[in-house]
Amino acid sequence: MRTDPEGHGPVRYGPPLPDDGLPVLPELTAVLAAAAGRPRAEPVGGGTPLLEAACDYAARRGLPAEPDHVAAAPGAPSLLLALTAALGGDVLVPRPCAAWWAPYARLLGRPVFHVATPAECGGVPDPYALLETVRRVRAEGGDPRLLVLSVADDPTATVAPPEVLHETVEAAAGEGLHLVSDETWRDTVHAPQETVWLSPAEMLPDRVTVVTDLAGSLLPTGWPAAFARFPANGDGDGLHARVLDVLTALGARVAAPVAAAAAHALTEPEPVTAHRAAVGRLHARVAAAAHAVVVGAGALSRPPRAGRHLYVDLGPLRPALTAHGVGDAQDLEDFLSARLGMPAPGGHRFGDDLGALRVRLSTGPLLGGSDEERAECLTSPAPLELPHVQRALITLESVFDDLRDDAQRWEPPR
Numbered sequence: 001m002r003t004d005p006e007g008h009g010p011v012r013y014g015p016p017l018p019d020d021g022l023p024v025l026p027e028l029t030a031v032l033a034a035a036a037g038r039p040r041a042e043p044v045g046g047g048t049p050l051l052e053a054a055c056d057y058a059a060r061r062g063l064p065a066e067p068d069h070v071a072a073a074p075g076a077p078s079l080l081l082a083l084t085a086a087l088g089g090d091v092l093v094p095r096p097c098a099a100w101w102a103p104y105a106r107l108l109g110r111p112v113f114h115v116a117t118p119a120e121c122g123g124v125p126d127p128y129a130l131l132e133t134v135r136r137v138r139a140e141g142g143d144p145r146l147l148v149l150s151v152a153d154d155p156t157a158t159v160a161p162p163e164v165l166h167e168t169v170e171a172a173a174g175e176g177l178h179l180v181s182d183e184t185w186r187d188t189v190h191a192p193q194e195t196v197w198l199s200p201a202e203m204l205p206d207r208v209t210v211v212t213d214l215a216g217s218l219l220p221t222g223w224p225a226a227f228a229r230f231p232a233n234g235d236g237d238g239l240h241a242r243v244l245d246v247l248t249a250l251g252a253r254v255a256a257p258v259a260a261a262a263a264h265a266l267t268e269p270e271p272v273t274a275h276r277a278a279v280g281r282l283h284a285r286v287a288a289a290a291h292a293v294v295v296g297a298g299a300l301s302r303p304p305r306a307g308r309h310l311y312v313d314l315g316p317l318r319p320a321l322t323a324h325g326v327g328d329a330q331d332l333e334d335f336l337s338a339r340l341g342m343p344a345p346g347g348h349r350f351g352d353d354l355g356a357l358r359v360r361l362s363t364g365p366l367l368g369g370s371d372e373e374r375a376e377c378l379t380s381p382a383p384l385e386l387p388h389v390q391r392a393l394i395t396l397e398s399v400f401d402d403l404r405d406d407a408q409r410w411e412p413p414r
Helices: 026-035 048-059 076-087 101-107 127-139 162-174 234-250 256-266 270-296 315-323 329-340 371-379 387-410
Strands: 070-073 090-095 112-116 144-149 178-182 208-213 226-229 309-313 358-362
Touching: 026 256, 026 270, 048 070, 048 226, 048 256, 070 076, 070 234, 076 101, 076 144, 076 178, 076 208, 076 226, 076 234, 090 101, 090 127, 101 112, 112 127, 127 144, 127 162, 270 309, 270 371, 270 387, 315 329, 315 387, 329 358, 329 387
Parallel strands: 090 112, 090 144, 144 178, 178 208
Antiparallel strands: 070 226, 208 226, 309 358
């Protein structure tokens, strides 16, 4: 079995954010098209309309902000790169974590330390593991300064309970860490009326920067736009200025037409909110169906609570996978991607152990192969009964049931 993740899989392969797989809302297309003739570039950090819309969006979620404490960029990755450069020191992330978090620290030559998550959820480090990691890193001469976390998580699709989050934030505050809360998936919670959402910025306002990528719920992934909300204090002022310096050096500006569409989406007019709610309901249904399939075959997976994906541990099916030549997460990625006909990035892409047989499955590819089929999913009262969705779920079930049957066949007699 391979134990060194270096060099395994395409070097430039980074699993993108799970796409919703659906046609773009016509209202947003119209706004972008109307702005396409503007010759002027958007200012670094975002123009006034975009920043004001971002402030209003944050305020509606209990996070009031002023434009001089907000910065926009072409996607959350450029903001995280700028934040990591501005804050300095070593970086802490949960294991597993979004595939794009760690590479930006490594690009800057900053050590990245993965911290185990609690049993209830991903996205947020276990508080005791966090304290132990910080103390160990410092004892070895390191300088941990930044913790990146996400309440609604990619890749695990879980939502951290407030009590777990509170303990982790308290531990981070006690160690003097600055927190970056990735809230990209905040508006994709599957059961918003039943889910208690708490942002770390509500608990530790002086030491939390919130980053939101609009590809989570407002814009297509091909229209990169994101914003960061900084603490409203002197430290936040300085961090905001340093981040703008880095974005300027990178030339990281939101494209002017995209900025117009982003500002419109952030005002949350009724067509946008209705579309977002419909997309959320659709992916919640498909994720629940896919979860039932993989768990029914004997794999392990926390129930998906947000986003357009689920995270699956095929460890219980290892005997069958070994018989197919699958020994680690890269082998599993290759095997399942080929069998399912859809990307199935291995857990090593998200900082998990290479030897663990884990993958992230996205729900977008289960919605059909054409724009027409995917659009039909959004308008159908029973999307799981559509023939193309049924075929996709049957394929998923067939692949996992075959592995379950093979695993049972290979189990040693008791």
